Structures are given as structure tokens and as C-alpha cells.
Amino acid sequence: MSISEGAQHYVLMLIPSLLRDIEKLGLRRIIRTSDFSEQEVTALYFEFVSAKRVLPDNPRSIEPASWQHLLHCVRVMSSLVALATTEELERARETAIRRYLPHAKESLKNEYDQMRSEGKVDFRLAGILRGGDTPENSGQVCMEAIRREREQRVESIKCLGTEHLTDHETFVVEAAKAYVLSRIDDAPKDFGILDLVIRLLDLLRLVLVLESRSTGGASAVSSNFTVENIVLGVGNALYRSELGLHVSSLGLARVNK
Incomplete structure (x- = not known):
């Protein structure tokens, strides 16, 4: 499997970042939230550390066979980190929506008022602004503001x-x-x-x-x-x-x- 040059540069950035995440979370937490045994996670971790130590700066100097191994390591370790941080990511998403929502509402309202003053009507925007504060509508308000920016x-x-x-x-x-x-x-x-x-x-x-x-x-x-x-x-x-x-x-x- 060949990957784009941009993806290769990203992988070489991602590997040390994943190792820092794993060290911050701790192997015990990684083991608890995965389907792997303690021995398997520990072996994977040290294999990842060993791979990181010999990484070159130039992705072009890495042989295709080595890329296959690196990609396997990255996929497994990134999945383990993702599983260990699932709850935090969900809370972060909810917090981000709550914090951005007032700005999003104000931005959309100002644009809607400007359009009305010019004699224009955007029924979709009007419907979004009339929506309640349900999680679904709050997310829609944020997304609409993002699109318009x-x-x-x-x-x-x-x-x-x-x-x-x-x-x-x-x-x-x-x-x-x-x-x-x-x-x-x-x-x-x-x-x-x-x-x-x-x-x-x-x-x-x-x-x-x-x-x-x-x-x-x-x-x-x-x-x-x-x-x-x-x-x-x-x-x-x-x-x-x-x-x-x-x-x-x-x-x-x-x-x-």
C-alpha cells in the first residue's frame, strides 16, 4: 500500500505525538479500555518506541516494507489512545458547542437582520434561529455559522x-x-x-x-x-x-x- 507524501509527513509527526499521549495516559488506562492483554499492550508500546528511535527525517528514505509496519503500529496505537480518551473527547465536543453557541447565534442573527433590512428573506436561516436550545438545534446553529464564515x-x-x-x-x-x-x-x-x-x-x-x-x-x-x-x-x-x-x-x- 502506497500513501501520499503528505500522509507520510503526517505519520512522522504523529508517531512521537502518540507516544506522548500514551505516556500521559499511562499503560494501565490503555490496557483497561482496550481488548488487548497487558502483555500485548506492553509489547506494542515498546515496539512503537523502538520504531520511533530509528525514524529518519526524510520520509522518502523509508522503504515500502517499513511503511507497512509503521502504518500498522500507528493504526493500532492511535486506536488504543482514541479508546482511552473517548469520554474526554465527547465532553470536549459538548463544551465547545456550548462556548461557541452564543457567538454563533449572534453572528447568524446579525446576518439575518442585515438581510431583512435589504428586503431579502432566508427561510432556512430563519428556521434555524427560531429553533429551540435542543442539542440538535444548537449543533445546527454552530454549523450554520461556521459555513457562513x-x-x-x-x-x-x-x-x-x-x-x-x-x-x-x-x-x-x-x-x-x-x-x-x-x-x-x-x-x-x-x-x-x-x-x-x-x-x-x-x-x-x-x-x-x-x-x-x-x-x-x-x-x-x-x-x-x-x-x-x-x-x-x-x-x-x-x-x-x-x-x-x-x-x-x-x-x-x-x-x-
Whole structure:
């Protein structure tokens, strides 16, 4: 199986990140939430550590057979991490919607009022704004606001520089910019990968600007919004399907609630 060059750069970024996640979570938690035995998880972990130690900087120097092994390791370990953090991710999603909802409602209302003042009517937007505060409608409000911000964010992405990024980060970001610009004219009506990549690239642009203005180049925002984390998010959105990074495909279905 051959993978794109962008996916190769993403994998070389992802491996050390996964190891940090595993070390932060602890092997005990990984074992508890997986279908593997303690011996199997421990063996997989040390195999992953060994693979990471000999990784070259240039993905082109990795033999095809080695890529097969690396991809297997990444799929298994990313699934184990995903299973161990399922509950946290769900809570984070709910928190994000709650925090973004007031802004989304205000943004849509302002746009609706502007359209009415111009004698225009958007029945779909009106219906969304009249909806209640159910989780379903709250999510729809957020998604609608995100879609309508799409064009504005694309313009800012065009100014995103990569001079302060690593080689792997640069390749992933440039691939993402090309992806956005090639798809924006035929953008889907529903929220999807395109919108996610656009928002992540716009966030990256903001973080890079803030870091360039802060003392010593230190992060001026939350520690969750590091350049590395954002680029990993971009890579995940672009290459997750290509790399087969799906929990269900590995049969690791059991999660202790």
C-alpha cells in the first residue's frame, strides 16, 4: 500500500505525538479500555518506541516494507489512545458547542437582520434561529455559522506563512492550503472536512501571529493550541481516511464507561 507524501509527513509527526499521549495516559488506562492483554499492550508500546528511535527525517528514505509496519503500529496505537480518551473527547465536543453557541447565534442573527433590512428573506436561516436550545438545534446553529464564515477564513488562509514551521509541518500545511483552494468553489453545503481544515488553518495563522508578538516566541494562547497540535489536527483531517485510522476497523470496540 502506497500513501501520499503528505500522509507520510503526517505519520512522522504523529508517531512521537502518540507516544506522548500514551505516556500521559499511562499503560494501565490503555490496557483497561482496550481488548488487548497487558502483555500485548506492553509489547506494542515498546515496539512503537523502538520504531520511533530509528525514524529518519526524510520520509522518502523509508522503504515500502517499513511503511507497512509503521502504518500498522500507528493504526493500532492511535486506536488504543482514541479508546482511552473517548469520554474526554465527547465532553470536549459538548463544551465547545456550548462556548461557541452564543457567538454563533449572534453572528447568524446579525446576518439575518442585515438581510431583512435589504428586503431579502432566508427561510432556512430563519428556521434555524427560531429553533429551540435542543442539542440538535444548537449543533445546527454552530454549523450554520461556521459555513457562513467559510469565505472570510479562506481569504486569511492565503496569507498563512510557513517559515516558522518544521519540514513536516510545512508539507502538511501547504498540502492543506492547496486542498482548500481546490475545493472552495465547490464547497459542500454541510459541515465537513473542508470546513474543519479551513478553521484549523485560520487558527494556526492566528497562533503564529500571536507567538511572533510574544516575548521569546512563547505561546500566547492555551497550551492546547500549540502549532504542533494544530498541524496534527490538520493532518488528521486530511489523511485519517487514507491511513485507515478508524477504531472500528481494528475491532477494538470495548470501552469501559
